[in-house]
Amino acid sequence: MHGTMAVVWPNKNGSNRAMYSAEYGLGVIVDQNRYLHSNNIVVVPEAIGSLVKLQFLDLSDNALEIVCPEIGRLRSLRHLRLANNQLKYLPAEVGDLRELQTLDISTNRLITLPERLHMCLSLQYLTADRNHLWYVPRHLCQLPSLNELSMAGNRLAFLPLDLGRSRELQYVYVDNNIHLKGLPSFLYNKVIGCSGFEFSYSNLTTKKPLGIAALSVGTLSPL
Structure with missing residues (x-):
């Protein structure tokens, strides 16, 4: 005999909102997408590991302080x-x-960043803007599918x-990192993107018009 399992989240107004329903024992979810943004969620419960068929999970714009290790069980997840x-x-x-293709932790x-991130073999887009990151981990360079890396504002x-x-890797966004004084020559074959108005280079900060989306590193003097 199978039952139904439901996990609920508190809404801003204090009411409860069902996160998912699954067939007990089988872990069959109702759909493959979960949009849980803007709900003042503080903790992702361990039960999330039951959503084995989940492909898209949006927990942005909440109050999360911890993501439980059980999130690693979402082996079908493509977008987080x-x-x-x-x-x-x-x-x-x-x-x-x-199977993860896009990860937005901005x-x-x-x-x-976790060292095991390089094991996300399908990861194509990593966005980590506006954090407190001091360095780009070398293990990120081992990601075989990574096409775009954005770490602006760190x-x-x-x-x-x-x-x-x-x-x-074709696109690198590292603008607005005040301790980064220049762009190294080994990025000559990449496209250096500008995600905002300001781009600091060799102690100089220049304003870029909105129409400029990317700069070829070949147009800049390398270190």
Whole structure:
């Protein structure tokens, strides 16, 4: 005999909102997308690990401080949005999301990224803007499918040499990192993007018009 399991989240108005329904024992979810943004959610419960067929999860614009390790059980997950929360770290189990294609962790309080992130073999787009990151982990250069890396508005002081050797990586966004004084020559074959109005280079800050979306590194003097 099978039952139905439901996990509920508190809404802003104090009422409860069902997160998902699953057939007990089988973990069959009702649909493959969950939009749970803007709900003042503080904790992702361990029960989320039951959503084994989930492909899209949006938990942005909440008050998350912790993401439980059980999120690594979502082996079908392709898109994960955790932007605009209060996260200081991500669990290592994020690296178990082998089908993950996009990860948005912008506007949090992250000071580092999990080492096992390089095991997300399908990851194509990583957005980590506006955190407290001091460096780009070398293991990110091992991501075989990564096409776009955005780490604007952090505290980066240097970029790893291996970043220029990544074949799939085509777009790098590192503007508004006040400790990053220049762009190294090994990024000559990449497109350096500008995500905002200001781009700091060699102690100079220049204003860029809205129409400029990207700059070729070949137009800049390398270090």
